[in-house]
Amino acid sequence: xxxHQSNRRVLGVWPIPALLFLVQLSSAFGQLPPEVxxxxxxxxxxxxxxxxxxxxxxxxxxxxxxxxxxxxxGDQIVKxxxxxxxxxxxxxxxxxxxxxGRTLIPGIVEPHSHIYGAAIQYLDRFGFKxxxxxxxxxxxxxxxxxxxxxxxxxxIREAVKKVDPGQWVVLRIQGHPEAPNEANFWGWTRRLTNRxxxxxxxxxxxxxxxxxxxxxxxxxxxxMLNDFLPGYSESIQETMHGDxxxxxxxxIGWVGSQEMxxxxxxxxxxxxxxxxLAQALKxxxxxxxxxxxxxxSSRIQFPKIMTGYATLAxxxxxxxxxxxxxxxxxxxTDPQQTRQIYRRTxxxxxxxxDYFWFDGVASERWDSIYPESCTGPxxxxxxxxxxxxxxxxxxxxxxxxxxxxxxxxxxxAGVHMCGSEAARSFxxxxxxxxxxxxxxxxxxxxxxxxxxxxxxIGKAPDIIQGxxxxxxxxxxxxxxxxxxxxxxxxxxxQIEPFILPFKTWLDSGVKLVGQHxxxxxxxxxxxxxxxxxxxxxxxxxxxxxxxxxxxxxRIDRVQALKMYSTWASEYVLKxxxxxxxxxxxxxxxxxxxxxxxxxxxxDILKIRPLMTMVGGKMVVLQNxxxxxxxxxxxxxxxxxxxxxx
Numbered sequence: 001x002x003x004h005q006s007n008r009r010v011l012g013v014w015p016i017p018a019l020l021f022l023v024q025l026s027s028a029f030g031q032l033p034p035e036v037x038x039x040x041x042x043x044x045x046x047x048x049x050x051x052x053x054x055x056x057x058x059x060x061x062x063x064x065x066x067x068x069x070x071x072x073x074g075d076q077i078v079k080x081x082x083x084x085x086x087x088x089x090x091x092x093x094x095x096x097x098x099x100x101g102r103t104l105i106p107g108i109v110e111p112h113s114h115i116y117g118a119a120i121q122y123l124d125r126f127g128f129k130x131x132x133x134x135x136x137x138x139x140x141x142x143x144x145x146x147x148x149x150x151x152x153x154x155x156i157r158e159a160v161k162k163v164d165p166g167q168w169v170v171l172r173i174q175g176h177p178e179a180p181n182e183a184n185f186w187g188w189t190r191r192l193t194n195r196x197x198x199x200x201x202x203x204x205x206x207x208x209x210x211x212x213x214x215x216x217x218x219x220x221x222x223x224m225l226n227d228f229l230p231g232y233s234e235s236i237q238e239t240m241h242g243d244x245x246x247x248x249x250x251x252i253g254w255v256g257s258q259e260m261x262x263x264x265x266x267x268x269x270x271x272x273x274x275x276x277l278a279q280a281l282k283x284x285x286x287x288x289x290x291x292x293x294x295x296x297s298s299r300i301q302f303p304k305i306m307t308g309y310a311t312l313a314x315x316x317x318x319x320x321x322x323x324x325x326x327x328x329x330x331x332x333t334d335p336q337q338t339r340q341i342y343r344r345t346x347x348x349x350x351x352x353x354d355y356f357w358f359d360g361v362a363s364e365r366w367d368s369i370y371p372e373s374c375t376g377p378x379x380x381x382x383x384x385x386x387x388x389x390x391x392x393x394x395x396x397x398x399x400x401x402x403x404x405x406x407x408x409x410x411x412x413a414g415v416h417m418c419g420s421e422a423a424r425s426f427x428x429x430x431x432x433x434x435x436x437x438x439x440x441x442x443x444x445x446x447x448x449x450x451x452x453x454x455x456x457i458g459k460a461p462d463i464i465q466g467x468x469x470x471x472x473x474x475x476x477x478x479x480x481x482x483x484x485x486x487x488x489x490x491x492x493x494q495i496e497p498f499i500l501p502f503k504t505w506l507d508s509g510v511k512l513v514g515q516h517x518x519x520x521x522x523x524x525x526x527x528x529x530x531x532x533x534x535x536x537x538x539x540x541x542x543x544x545x546x547x548x549x550x551x552x553x554r555i556d557r558v559q560a561l562k563m564y565s566t567w568a569s570e571y572v573l574k575x576x577x578x579x580x581x582x583x584x585x586x587x588x589x590x591x592x593x594x595x596x597x598x599x600x601x602x603d604i605l606k607i608r609p610l611m612t613m614v615g616g617k618m619v620v621l622q623n624x625x626x627x628x629x630x631x632x633x634x635x636x637x638x639x640x641x642x643x644x645x
Contacts, residue, residue, distance in 0.1 A: 041091025
């Protein structure tokens with residue numbers, strides 16, 4: 001009561017003009033747009049654009065609502081509408097940016113890219129030598145296996161002369177320009193070398209030979225790995241399916257991508273301070289943001305990677321968002337301990353914040369890409385071809401580990417499910433866990449389990465029905481069309497219907513997202529270069545190496561973009577916050593220099609990102625648009641130094 005009386009006394013002595021001003025101010029406030037009344041004036045407003053929301057979640061080619069303008073306050077979108085409607089949210093400090101007809105879409109959500117691997121190449125910027133004790137050398141393979149082996153021998157012998165005993169030698173083998181994947185294939189098929197041969201060339205120095213995702217180590221390296229990771233030899237025998245292929249994996253020195261990465265991340269980076277690793281990861285993330293990516297997803301297979309991102313997130317310096325699948329079981333150790341590891345943690349998906357969160361458990365080993373994809377009885381081929389197929393079975397380490405994780409309540413995300421018979425095995429493994437936990441099929445669908453790469457899953461009726469029944473999201477790389485000729489060479493024309501039938505899957509109601517966006521867009525000036533929107537173009541054309549492969553499986557360009565936006569947001573469990581432009585969602589925005597939706601399809605290859613905004617903050621602004629916005633260019637330091645604008 002006293003306060004009201006006090007207010008009346010104060011007002012009673014105010015002059016009439018002041019009272020009129022208060023009335024006018026009150027009236028003006030009452031006419032404020034509701035968004036301003038709720039949030040305050042917008043921080044940034046974009047006008048005169050083609051703003052494509054991608055808010056249609058159906059499997060159709062409908063992109064959803066299209067607007068002229070968008071207003072951003074803090075980290076979220078507060079208004080979409082005409083230019084006039086969003087201008088109404090402008091205050092004295094609002095930045096109003098004229099798009100001049102350019103296209104603005106949601107930031108790319110990339111479901112499967114291990115971008116952190118590139119952080120290693122930036123460590124020298126922070127004064128860290130990689131590897132700290134050793135040398136990396138490179139060579140180019142010959143078309144002849146024997147000549148390639150001779151080049152290897154001489155390269156390794158010369159490298160050993162440059163290091164002290166006990167220091168590492170890493171040999172990277174580049175493919176021959178006429179057959180860039182041939183050396184890689186020799187790696188997959190265990191033809192390139194073996195441990196005993198490598199010992200002849202390097203007996204006192206640990207040696208790693210890397211022609212691709214499969215490589216070799218010598219005895220000194222094997223000794224160090226068993227020292228560093230007790231149980232390594234037993235573990236790799238299981239993870240590399242030694243009993244199935246009738247090989248003693250440790251004895252021949254064969255290693256997979258995970259084992260090579262252990263050397264990279266856990267041995268070579270043992271003494272790397274977390275803050276330095278965090279800054280290298282920040283550079284890689286900024287590189288990716290320059291391609292238009294605002295969110296990516298990947299497995300986290302080693303403690304060092306977890307530490308790096310946890311440090312970066314703790315510093316509040318994550319440039320883009322990261323949905324991580326835990327894969328700590330790929331750190332080679334006692335296989336029996338590995339089988340139980342996720343039972344001991346409990347399900348952790350959902351832990352994190354809006355920039356770094358867990359969304360499940362991954363496994364690179366279920367089956368694999370060319371030439372190991374498991375089609376089982378669905379295809380016929382010569383015995384030596386069928387012998388390459390990696391077909392999961394109960395009792396094997398990957399199967400038991402994933403089944404136990406599922407029983408413990410973990411979501412399985414990022415599991416490499418490449419062939420048709422491997423998909424059926426995945427269904428069986430889910431059923432085994434479901435029977436123990438008493439889950440309904442609706443419970444399973446709610447978990448949003450995922451399968452990766454899916455290059456030979458095919459479109460058999462039972463496969464399509466299983467994918468729908470279990471609600472599995474397929475994360476597929478359109479770039480696996482590049483293996484088509486190799487598959488046909490091995491299996492004949494019977495294999496073609498198995499290769500990425502995108503249209504059939506979408507028409508049948510299968511959940512589909514992309515992967516590998518921008519994987520080679522940072523390789524400008526090399527034969528590896530692919531433009532940022534290459535995979536959308538490839539999905540729409542299926543044109544590779546001068547031929548259109550299964551033209552009936554081409555999809556519309558809008559559907560291709562949904563694989564990296566609308567649908568991908570469901571994959572990372574954040575569809576309520578990202579993947580489309582809607583009021584209340586994160587202001588993760590991408591401005592591109594051409595209209596993706598109307599230009600000739602081949603011009604999609606010419607599209608370049610101009611601006612990437614993540615959570616209302618511009619993390620990339622190319623020079624041409626910065627000039628129009630009367631703003632400062634924002635580019636990753638790596639791009640400025642390399643001269644890539």
